[in-house]
Amino acid sequence: MHDMAEVQRLVAFSSDPRGGNPAGVVLDATGLTDADMLRIAAEVGYSETAFVVPRGEREHDVRYFSPKAEVAFCGHATIATAVALAERDGTGRFDLHTPAGPVPVDTQVDGSGRHTATLTSVPTSVREVAPAALDEALAALGWTTDDLDPALPPRVAFAGNDHLVLAVSTRDRLAALSYDFDRLAALMSTQDWTTLQLVWRETPALFHARDPFPPGGVVEDPATGAAAAAFGGYLKHLGLVTPPTTFRIHQGDDMGRPSVLDVEVAPDHDRVRVTGTATRLG
Numbered sequence: 001m002h003d004m005a006e007v008q009r010l011v012a013f014s015s016d017p018r019g020g021n022p023a024g025v026v027l028d029a030t031g032l033t034d035a036d037m038l039r040i041a042a043e044v045g046y047s048e049t050a051f052v053v054p055r056g057e058r059e060h061d062v063r064y065f066s067p068k069a070e071v072a073f074c075g076h077a078t079i080a081t082a083v084a085l086a087e088r089d090g091t092g093r094f095d096l097h098t099p100a101g102p103v104p105v106d107t108q109v110d111g112s113g114r115h116t117a118t119l120t121s122v123p124t125s126v127r128e129v130a131p132a133a134l135d136e137a138l139a140a141l142g143w144t145t146d147d148l149d150p151a152l153p154p155r156v157a158f159a160g161n162d163h164l165v166l167a168v169s170t171r172d173r174l175a176a177l178s179y180d181f182d183r184l185a186a187l188m189s190t191q192d193w194t195t196l197q198l199v200w201r202e203t204p205a206l207f208h209a210r211d212p213f214p215p216g217g218v219v220e221d222p223a224t225g226a227a228a229a230a231f232g233g234y235l236k237h238l239g240l241v242t243p244p245t246t247f248r249i250h251q252g253d254d255m256g257r258p259s260v261l262d263v264e265v266a267p268d269h270d271r272v273r274v275t276g277t278a279t280r281l282g
Helices: 034-044 075-089 131-141 171-175 181-191 225-237
Strands: 008-012 021-026 049-056 059-065 092-098 101-109 115-120 125-127 155-158 162-167 193-203 206-213 218-221 245-251 259-265 272-280
Touching: 008 075, 021 034, 021 075, 034 049, 034 059, 049 075, 059 075, 075 092, 075 101, 075 115, 075 225, 075 272, 125 225, 131 162, 131 181, 131 193, 155 225, 162 225, 171 193, 171 206, 181 193, 193 225, 206 225, 225 245, 225 259, 225 272
Parallel strands: 021 049, 059 092, 162 193, 206 245
Antiparallel strands: 008 021, 008 272, 049 059, 092 101, 101 115, 115 272, 125 155, 155 162, 193 206, 206 218, 245 259, 259 272
């Protein structure tokens, strides 16, 4: 049985421990059972903890657990894991095998001496959202269709998990988020949505996001790498950007945990790259 001392704690998508999204990282989860991993994730208490099992040189299996259940993919825990691996093994590429599929991650040191990581998502896709599900999501949020930005239509976007993308027309509407947790949780369970990617477009290269995460027992996620990747795919698949292009997402500002996610969309494939830094807690 592994003890809690082997859990590393990092915050992803921020160089400031007061920002970003905390993740637990177990760099050697060899021998842990599913029940062990779920218990550890619940004891850590973060939205996700990553459990790493070495497969080969710079090649690892990774599983992700929220305090309530396993999730197929988690972007912020991937960034935290990659930075922890780079600090231990040196920068460069790591090949991670996740339940959602292979996710290569490139690590480097930026001009400020911070480790950063760039994950490449599984292929992204986008589909229509059922009208009844959209109506229920808006009702749970206390929004109406008049609050939405008609230039960014509602869709379900995928980059390892499904995320409902809803774009609002004003920053104030996004800032005033207050939703019915139980109602939204019930809907997300039936639809198998991992988060809601609620966005406001400030400029073509800058978005603000908030991500309710009831399936993980979390009211709001301060940085969601998987949703950022899915959103990059959403913009590409709907022809709302012209690849190659990059854009930035500010998330967590309204909950006092500022996070920065940089997203890169390529012209020749449907994988999306998401870059961020991570720093240790404690």
